[in-house]
Amino acid sequence: MASGTAVGRAMEAPRPMTGEEKRVILASSLGTVFEWYDFYLYGSLAVIIGAQFFSAFDPATRNVFALLAFAAGFLVRPFGALVFGRIGDLVGRKYTFLITILIMGLSTFCVGLLPSYDQIGWIAPVILIVLRMAQGLALGGEYGGAAVYVAEHAPVGRRGFYTSWIQTTATVGLLLSLVVILSLRLWMGEAGFQRGEGYPIAGWRIPFLISVVLLGISVWIRLQMNESPAFKKMKEEGTQSKAPLSEAFGQWKNAKMVIIALLGLVAGQAVVWYTGQFYALFFIQNILKVDLFTANVLIAWSLILGTGGFIFFGSLSDRIGRKPVILAGCLVAAITYFPLFQALTSIGNPKLASALENAKVQVVADPATCGSVFDPVGIRTFTAPCDVARVALARSAIKYELVPAPAGTPAKVTFNGTEAPIDAAVAKSMTTFATAATAVGYAPAGDPSIVKVNGFFSALGNVAALKMIGILTILVLYVTAVYGPIAAALVEFFPTRIRYTAMSLPYHIGNGWFGGFLPPTAFAMVASTGDIYFGLWYPIVIALMTFALGLLLVPETKDRDITTFEGPAR
Numbered sequence: 270m271a272s273g274t275a276v277g278r279a280m281e282a283p284r285p286m287t288g289e290e291k292r293v294i295l296a297s298s299l300g301t302v303f304e305w306y307d308f309y310l311y312g313s314l315a316v317i318i319g320a321q322f323f324s325a326f327d328p329a330t331r332n333v334f335a336l337l338a339f340a341a342g343f344l345v346r347p348f349g350a351l352v353f354g355r356i357g358d359l360v361g362r363k364y365t366f367l368i369t370i371l372i373m374g375l376s377t378f379c380v381g382l383l384p385s386y387d388q389i390g391w392i393a394p395v396i397l398i399v400l401r402m403a404q405g406l407a408l409g410g411e412y413g414g415a416a417v418y419v420a421e422h423a424p425v426g427r428r429g430f431y432t433s434w435i436q437t438t439a440t441v442g443l444l445l446s447l448v449v450i451l452s453l454r455l456w457m458g459e460a461g462f463q464r465g466e467g468y469p470i471a472g473w474r475i476p477f478l479i480s481v482v483l484l485g486i487s488v489w490i491r492l493q494m495n496e497s498p499a500f501k502k503m504k505e506e507g508t509q510s511k512a513p514l515s516e517a518f519g520q521w522k523n524a525k526m527v528i529i530a531l532l533g534l535v536a537g538q539a540v541v542w543y544t545g546q547f548y549a550l551f552f553i554q555n556i557l558k559v560d561l562f563t564a565n566v567l568i569a570w571s572l573i574l575g576t577g578g579f580i581f582f583g584s585l586s587d588r589i590g591r592k593p594v595i596l597a598g599c600l601v602a603a604i605t606y607f608p609l610f611q612a613l614t615s616i617g618n619p620k621l622a623s624a625l626e627n628a629k630v631q632v633v634a635d636p637a638t639c640g641s642v643f644d645p646v647g648i649r650t651f652t653a654p655c656d657v658a659r660v661a662l663a664r665s666a667i668k669y670e671l672v673p674a675p676a677g678t679p680a681k682v683t684f685n686g687t688e689a690p691i692d693a694a695v696a697k698s699m700t701t702f703a704t705a706a707t708a709v710g711y712a713p714a715g716d717p718s719i720v721k722v723n724g725f726f727s728a729l730g731n732v733a734a735l736k737m738i739g740i741l742t743i744l745v746l747y748v749t750a751v752y753g754p755i756a757a758a759l760v761e762f763f764p765t766r767i768r769y770t771a772m773s774l775p776y777h778i779g780n781g782w783f784g785g786f787l788p789p790t791a792f793a794m795v796a797s798t799g800d801i802y803f804g805l806w807y808p809i810v811i812a813l814m815t816f817a818l819g820l821l822l823v824p825e826t827k828d829r830d831i832t833t834f835e836g837p838a839r
Contacts, residue, residue, distance in 0.1 A: 300487040305442025307377035342405035343785035349409020350773035357769030358513035366414025373407035374484030381477030413773030416756035421497035432756035433583020535779030537599040537815025540808035543784040545744035571741035578749025586754035598750030620712035634680035654680040661698035663796035761826035
């Protein structure tokens with residue numbers, strides 16, 4: 270694929286990090302942790318934010334709008350990559366990702382100050398969405414800057430290890446947001462956390478407001494740093510790109526590598542990452558009916574136990590290559606997702622596992638009256654009884670079979686042969702179906718058979734919780750295998766003159782779109798089929814695609830000298 274100047278220098282003997290290199294990694298990693306902390310706060314508090322800023326709508330609709338506002342951050346990430354990537358290649362790495370953290374931090378702080386819908390009306394959700402888009406734009410520029418900055422300081426043969434510290438930041442940021450939220454919930458209680466009862470301020474605003482302290486620390490540290498050696502060398506030699514966007518995407522030799530990087534590395538990495546950390550949380554909360562506190566504790570422990578894998582796999586990629594580590598992670602994840610999620614069900618909600626095997630739930634309807642219920646962004650309104658029934662069953666995590674009936678037959682739902690009426694509204698049908706499902710063996714939310722912990726450390730004394738933590742830790746280790754080496758791989762794909770621009774776009778399309786929309790898309794697939802595991806086919810297919818394309822098209826880059834690499838041969 271790439272040759273000639275792409276041939277790297279001989280491997281240097283490993284040496285301890287210098288003080289300057291440690292400061293570079295600290296400055297980049299700490300700032301990126303804060304960026305991810307800010308970004309994840311919204312997702313973790315989406316239900317509360319929906320109640321605050323979309324209170325004019327019913328609960329189901331306000332939750333949809335809250336999730337759509339969250340999705341806006343993912344949608345604009347590739348545009349942030351283009352904007353800030355171009356600035357980074359023209360002006361420099363240091364100052365560009367200094368700007369991105371300022372935008373991110375101030376946007377997050379403003380969310381904590383923003384009046385609710387009840388106080389200022391429709392302007393509140395409009396400002397909220399604008400702030401979310403500013404966060405997404407900033408994040409689109411932050412990651413590429415941090416990864417490039419660290420990689421261009423790292424010695425040859427150690428880039429995987431050095432940049433793997435950047436890769437820990439997304440997980441640490443998520444963990445930090447969960448710890449802050451859980452601590453405030455325990456301290457203030459739900460009434461104080463959600464509405465501020467008994468306190469001068471609602472607890473949900475505090476995590477957003479304290480981000481300004483984290484922002485100040487990060488900015489101060491980054492101001493002490495110097496520009497990267499590779500960029501300074503290029504600037505001194507006058508070899509900077511005058512038009513990094515057109516050079517990165519308008520020249521086929523570079524655009525081809527962007528596409529290969531996206532499909533042969535990042536897409537699979539993204540779905541493995543989002544399955545292991547976000548879909549797993551969605552699955553145990555919404556499918557297994559594990560309560561919010563317990564679900565967050567289980568995920569938090571898995572993150573604590575698994576995060577070291579980023580450093581291990583990043584370092585391993587320095588020895589055996591980026592390509593085998595990332596592709597092996599994609600393949601193993603794709604092969605084992607079904608048994609791992611089935612094990613989560615058996616341990617976390619054994620009655621559900623039994624009901625999936627023994628309860629027979631059928632939607633009997635004329636096929637002509639059944640439409641598509643695919644609704645990845647949750648904004649559709651369903652009116653046909655067949656569609657209402659299927660959506661209500663899926664949202665209740667009830668496995669069903671769609672049985673064709675003669676033309677003109679009214680739709681009906683049966684639980685082991687006993688009919689349950691279909692209401693015109695999905696929410697009301699869910700209530701009816703929940704009662705019928707309990708009668709045939711499904712466990713309702715709050716059932717004592719569902720795994721539950723009452724404290725963070727009490728999870729370690731609960732056998733079922735420990736087993737679930739073990740499985741979730743395996744999923745996190747898959748994340749670390751594909752994500753640990755990805756920054757080094759992307760940096761090595763492109764020459765210095767367009768590196769920030771070229772690597773940022775495939776990263777944020779892959780993670781912002783392929784990964785970011787995984788949870789709603791997977792759930793939409795579940796609703797369409799009635800199979801609670803069917804949504805796993807989305808990450809499995811994407812991961813296998815990346816494995817196949819990566820095996821055929823992706824060059825190994827670990828030994829490249831990125832200071833002299835000028836890009837792929839024409």
